[in-house]
Amino acid sequence: xxxxxxxxxxxxxxxxxxxxxxxxxxxxxxxxxxxxxxxxxxxxxxxxxxxxxxxxxxxxxxxxxxxxxxxxxxxxxxxxxxxxxxxxxxxxxxxxxxxxxxxxxxxxxxxxxxxxxxxxxxxxxxxxxxxxxxxxxxxxxxxxxxxxxxxxxxxxxxxxxxxxxxxxxxxxxxxxxxxxxxxxxxxxxxxxxxxxxxxxxxxxxxxxxxxxxxxxxxxxxxxxxxxxx
Numbered sequence: 001x002x003x004x005x006x007x008x009x010x011x012x013x014x015x016x017x018x019x020x021x022x023x024x025x026x027x028x029x030x031x032x033x034x035x036x037x038x039x040x041x042x043x044x045x046x047x048x049x050x051x052x053x054x055x056x057x058x059x060x061x062x063x064x065x066x067x068x069x070x071x072x073x074x075x076x077x078x079x080x081x082x083x084x085x086x087x088x089x090x091x092x093x094x095x096x097x098x099x100x101x102x103x104x105x106x107x108x109x110x111x112x113x114x115x116x117x118x119x120x121x122x123x124x125x126x127x128x129x130x131x132x133x134x135x136x137x138x139x140x141x142x143x144x145x146x147x148x149x150x151x152x153x154x155x156x157x158x159x160x161x162x163x164x165x166x167x168x169x170x171x172x173x174x175x176x177x178x179x180x181x182x183x184x185x186x187x188x189x190x191x192x193x194x195x196x197x198x199x200x201x202x203x204x205x206x207x208x209x210x211x212x213x214x215x216x217x218x219x220x221x222x223x224x225x226x227x228x229x
Contacts, residue, residue: 003025003026003057003058003059004020004026004059005059005116005118006059006061006107006116007105007107007116008107009107009108009109009114012061012064012072012075012107012109012114015072016071016072016075019071020071020072021069021070021071021140022066022070022071022140023139023140024055024056024058024137024138024139024140025052025056025057025058025059025137026058026059026060026061027048027052027058027059027060027061027140028060028061028064028065028066028070028072029045029048029060029061029062029063029064030062030063030064030065030066030076031062031063031076031077031078031079031112032076033045033062034062034078034080034083038091041091042091042092042095042130043095043129043130043131045060045088045092045117046092046095046096046129046130046131047129047130047131047133047135047142048060048137048142049092049096049100049102049117049119050096050100050126050127050128050129050134050135051135051136051137051142051143052119052121052137053100053101053119053120053121053122053125053127054122054125054126054127054134054135054136054137054145054153055121055136055137055138056121056137057119057120057121057122058118058119058137059116059117059118059119060116060117060119061114061115061116061117062078062114062115062116062117063075063076063077063078063109063112063113063114063115064076064114070140075109075114077109077110077111077112077113077114078112078113078114078115079111079112081113083115084106084113084115085104085105085106085115088104088115088117089102089104095129095130096127096128096129096130097127097128098124098127098128099124100119100122100124100127101119101120101122102117102118102119103117103118103119104116104117104118105118122157123157123160124157125153125154125157126145126150126153126154126157133145134149134150136149
């Protein structure tokens, strides 16, 4: 995949040193997530993971504290040994539909462990979270998909059965026999849409505001507003 997947404590420390920030394919979660009731834990994670699967894929790391710039500020490991790969996988499988390919790895660190969840872009998308809604990852956030976006994903994924390429559907529909169907086609499509993101800057009452125009699956732009002093 085109994103980095940590496998050791050294990898995590390198990510901290580099200043790797959350983005379209990376999410950090504090181990305090597991202080909540199981149902809330699995609902939260099902949204994050289906959001990755319905977009370009990504990695979610549990046991990380982040700063105001969404970078790693501290490593706070999971201390309860029962909160492990098996428990997490069992809880998620029954709450995501259709079933999702998730790779969960444990990284042992001093006084506990981290969990790294890797979700590739899915050829069975769109996937539904525990709350029966569809989500997609856009930059550093997950958003519910609009009905026409859900249908757009279904149409593009179903075209794989005829050999169409999701990165250029119109050409593939004309000549499906020439296309090679790969998971990377899905990644290429969403990556190109993220690159097409635009930003508008405005000033009001002494505050600067950015409006990120995030491309939807249909090609239109969805405004996401953020401000700073």
